[in-house]
Amino acid sequence: MTAASRALTRLATWPDLTEVRPSCGTGRALRSGGVEIAHFHSDRSVDLHLTGRAIRLFERDLRHSTAIRLRPGSPWVTVHLECETDIDLLMTLVSAALQAHQRCPVADVAVLPRCNEDREVALTRESPVGI
Structure with a gap:
């Protein structure tokens, strides 16, 4: 069993999450209410809709993790799962x-930002986020 499948199996038991087809069309997704929270794109890659505000709040810690990839202007982070x-x-x-989505719900779920799948630019630890 891969790290992503183990994570998906654990998260699928959470009462606030429902498995759905991802809007990007790749892999599997988890949704809470009308918002997609996680896209499992591969056996080792998950895009997480963390929100821009939460990314700014945790930016310093996120940048120090070798498992996290940030994308400029994206409210999603990519988590690489290896262990x-x-x-x-x-x-x-x-x-x-x-918690971030409960504090600040999205008014129009039809205009949700797309995940990081197939985006090319990743931020390094030294790059400004600019979100």
């Missing part, structure tokens, strides 16, 4: 994402 520690990190970030 149990990465899965634990994802669980913590999913919890933060759920």
Whole structure:
């Protein structure tokens, strides 16, 4: 069983999450209410809709994690899953994402930002986020 499938199996038991088809069309997704929270794109890659505000709040810590990739202007982060520690990190970030979306719900779910799948630019630890 891959790290992503283990993570998806654990998250699928959370009462606030429902498995759905991802809007990007790749892989599997988890939704809370009308908002897609996580896209499982591969056996090792998950895009997490953390929100721009939460990314700014946790930016320093996110930049220091080798498992996290940030994209300029994106409210999504990409989490690379290789070990149990990465899965634990994802669980913590999913919890933060759920809280962020509950605090500031999206008014129009039809205009949700797309995930990071197929985006080319990744931020390094030294790059400004600009979100």
